[in-house]
Amino acid sequence: xxxxxxxxxxxxxxxxxxxxxxxxxxxxxxxxxxxxxxxxxxxxxxxxxxxxxxxxxxxxxxxxxxxxxxxxxxxxxxxxxxxxxxxxxxxxxxxxxxxxxxxxxxxxxxxxxxxxxxxxxxxxxxxxxxxxxxxxxxxxxxxxxxxxxxxxxxxxxxxxxxxxxxxxxxxxxxxxxxxxxxxxxxxxxxxxxxxxxxxxxxxxxxxxxxxxxxxxxxxxxxxxxxxxxxxxxxxxxxxxxxxxxxxxxxxxxxxxxxxxx
Amino acid sequence: xxxxxxxxxxxxxxxxxxxxxxxxxxxxxxxxxxxxxxxxxxxxxxxxxxxxxxxxxxxxxxxxxxxxxxxxxxxxxxxxxxxxxxxxxxxxxxxxxxxxxxxxxxxxxxxxxxxxxxxxxxxxxxxxxxxxxxxxxxxxxxxxxxxxxxxxxxxxxxxxxxxxxxxxxxxxxxxxxxxxxxxxxxxxxxxxxxxxxxxxxxxxxxxxxxxxxxxxxxxxxxxxxxxxxxxxxxxxxxxxxxxxxxxxxxxxxxxxxxxxxxxxxxxxxxxxxxxxxxxxxxxxxxxxxxxxxxxxxxxxxxxxxxxxxxxxxxxxxxxxxxxxxxxxxxxxxxxxx
Ligand SMILES: [Fe+2]
Ligand SMILES: [Fe+2]
Numbered sequence: 375x376x377x378x379x380x381x382x383x384x385x386x387x388x389x390x391x392x393x394x395x396x397x398x399x400x401x402x403x404x405x406x407x408x409x410x411x412x413x414x415x416x417x418x419x420x421x422x423x424x425x426x427x428x429x430x431x432x433x434x435x436x437x438x439x440x441x442x443x444x445x446x447x448x449x450x451x452x453x454x455x456x457x458x459x460x461x462x463x464x465x466x467x468x469x470x471x472x473x474x475x476x477x478x479x480x481x482x483x484x485x486x487x488x489x490x491x492x493x494x495x496x497x498x499x500x501x502x503x504x505x506x507x508x509x510x511x512x513x514x515x516x517x518x519x520x521x522x523x524x525x526x527x528x529x530x531x532x533x534x535x536x537x538x539x540x541x542x543x544x545x546x547x548x549x550x551x552x553x554x555x556x557x558x559x560x561x562x563x564x565x566x567x568x569x570x571x572x573x574x575x576x577x578x579x580x581x582x583x584x585x586x587x588x589x590x591x592x593x594x595x596x597x598x599x600x601x602x603x604x605x606x607x608x609x610x611x612x613x614x615x616x617x618x619x620x621x622x623x624x625x626x627x628x629x630x631x632x633x634x635x
Numbered sequence: 636x637x638x639x640x641x642x643x644x645x646x647x648x649x650x651x652x653x654x655x656x657x658x659x660x661x662x663x664x665x666x667x668x669x670x671x672x673x674x675x676x677x678x679x680x681x682x683x684x685x686x687x688x689x690x691x692x693x694x695x696x697x698x699x700x701x702x703x704x705x706x707x708x709x710x711x712x713x714x715x716x717x718x719x720x721x722x723x724x725x726x727x728x729x730x731x732x733x734x735x736x737x738x739x740x741x742x743x744x745x746x747x748x749x750x751x752x753x754x755x756x757x758x759x760x761x762x763x764x765x766x767x768x769x770x771x772x773x774x775x776x777x778x779x780x781x782x783x784x785x786x787x788x789x790x791x792x793x794x795x796x797x798x799x800x801x802x803x804x805x806x807x808x809x810x811x812x813x814x815x816x817x818x819x820x821x822x823x824x825x826x827x828x829x830x831x832x833x834x835x836x837x838x839x840x841x842x843x844x845x846x847x848x849x850x851x852x853x854x855x856x857x858x859x860x861x862x863x864x865x866x867x868x869x870x871x872x873x874x875x876x877x878x879x880x881x882x883x884x885x886x887x888x889x890x891x892x893x894x895x896x897x898x899x900x901x902x903x904x905x906x907x908x909x910x911x912x913x914x915x916x917x918x919x920x921x922x923x924x925x926x927x928x929x930x931x932x933x934x935x936x937x938x939x940x941x942x943x944x945x946x947x948x949x950x951x952x953x954x955x956x957x958x959x960x961x962x963x964x965x966x967x968x969x970x971x972x
Contacts, residue, residue: 414720418715421714421715421723421727422714422715424707424711424714424727424730424731425707425708425711425730425942425946426942426945426946426949427946427950428946428947428949428950428951428953428954429950429953429954429957430704430734430737430738430741430751431738432953433704433707433731433734434731434734434735434738437727437728437730437731437734438731440727441724441727441728441731444720444723444724444727445724447720448720448721448724451720457720458719458720461720462718462719481949482950482953533960534956534957534960534961535953535956535960537960537963538955538956538957538959538960539952539955539956539959541952541955541956542952542953542955542956542959545952622715622716623715623716625716626716626717626718626776627718627719630718630834630836630837632834633718633833633834633836633837634719634829634833635718635719635721635722635826635829635830635833
């Protein structure tokens with residue numbers, strides 16, 4: 375984080391206690407933070423497409439998905455604390471999102487591959503969560519309807535790109551290959567999320583495999599996590615581009631400590 | 636999509652379908668058209684219309700559509716830096732609305748026989764224009780508010796009369812667009828109000844933005860009536876209902892009390908209420924700046940069109956893939972049918 379010269383940004387030690395749930399905070403806060411950060415970060419990445427989409431209809435569609443995710447993030451973060459403090463005043467190491475969602479947009483195929491992997495996960499995960507008595511269940515029940523659309527959007531584009539032209543096929547294959555190693559983290563345990571993780575993994579793999587095959591793409595075979603990163607995003611360990619993303623996202627808010635907007 | 640010179644369907648005094656297979660004198664059609672316009676009836680895509688009317692509409696609707704999509708850029712510039720999640724959601728939704736306006740408007744142009752691809756080519760090659768206001772930069776967060784309040788505000792003043800435009804599809808698109816623009820205008824005002832009543836730095840940011848956006852917003856209504864080229868014919872056709880200067884005056888009169896409630900100053904020392912006219916007097920507009928920006932010398936002309944072209948070019952393989960996939964799908968359907 376680069377504080378501006380005129381206004382000192384709150385230091386990590388000042389910001390962290392207010393923004394990050396204390397170690398003894400209920401497990402549901404940890405869960406809300408993990409899922410809220412996923413939604414917040416992916417929404418931000420999708421927001422970067424505004425004005426750059428390949429076709430006008432996709433300006434609308436990507437913004438739609440970004441807005442749904444931002445809406446989910448706001449509910450979830452508010453369950454864990456103050457939404458703006460959590461979004462704007464935490465340091466990189468305090469974010470609990472999957473590394474998958476922070477990955478830069480790349481080309482449209484790369485973005486679609488990220489959408490496919492994540493929306494299938496989110497759809498299954500919210501589906502399970504909605505049926506529990508977790509305080510997150512009402513949010514999950516509402517969000518699962520939005521996410522079904524996100525998944526459909528990702529599937530349709532995976533088909534079009536995979537089974538479109540030689541160039542689009544190649545780009546789509548590159549996208550699904552490059553992001554594959556970030557998918558294992560989705561099945562790691564999260565405190566406060568009482569999920570059937572085995573079923574989650576099985577259904578996710580079956581769904582993604584079916585879509586990729588239908589799209590004439592090869593299902594990646596490599597490892598689903600990096601050498602030292604199993605569950606890393608959930609534990610606050612992120613990839614290099616994430617710091618820059620946060621610097622941009624948080625700069626203005628941090629430049630005016632205590633101001634309201 | 637409607638093609639030119641197709642039969643009328645509705646109003647009894649309009650020429651009947653059989654009359655339009657070439658045998659009829661266009662003067663008959665033309666006088667029926669003129670009568671319909673004069674009677675404030677809507678012209679629909681399948682109705683006969685003069686070529687010049689069609690061309691004028693296509694040009695105006697295309698320019699409007701282009702303005703919507705280029706206008707996404709200066710605001711999208713702040714999506715990733717919005718200072719609260721609530722503001723971020725509002726801004727994203729606004730930029731999305733502008734894309735939607737682009738879609739309605741390109742569709743309206745298509746009812747006149749134009750194609751979106753062709754219109755986009757004309758935008759990218761500089762043969763068609765977009766509103767010059769978007770050639771100014773958004774330098775601070777307050778600019779997002781100033782655009783909502785002033786630019787969307789000026790757009791509304793311009794577009795509300797277009798809801799009664801003689802061409803049906805354009806008029807109906809404008810009804811939807813105006814509803815959303817007035818939402819944007821209120822949100823922009825509210826953003827500025829929060830800044831104006833915020834810290835000293837926030838207030839200064841808001842004032843600076845208004846200082847920079849005020850005059851360009853007044854220029855959005857186009858050159859003074861004396862120098863405006865297309866106005867008279869457009870008035871007769873009821874594509875335009877008020878002159879540039881009338882609309883500009885209306886806008887100034889709306890903004891002055893709003894600026895007061897915002898606690899911000901409009902940057903015009905000559906701005907004052909004229910009891911006699913029942914309107915505000917305001918200072919001279921620097922038209923040399925307007926013409927210079929229009930000719931391409933604004934701060935962001937190159938940047939805006941370059942980004943637009945790049946997004947279009949970089950998206951070419953995506954559009955080709957979608958077309959190729961759709962072709963394969965229909966082949967498959969035929970094969971199984
Ligand atoms: Fe608009
Ligand atoms: Fe607008």
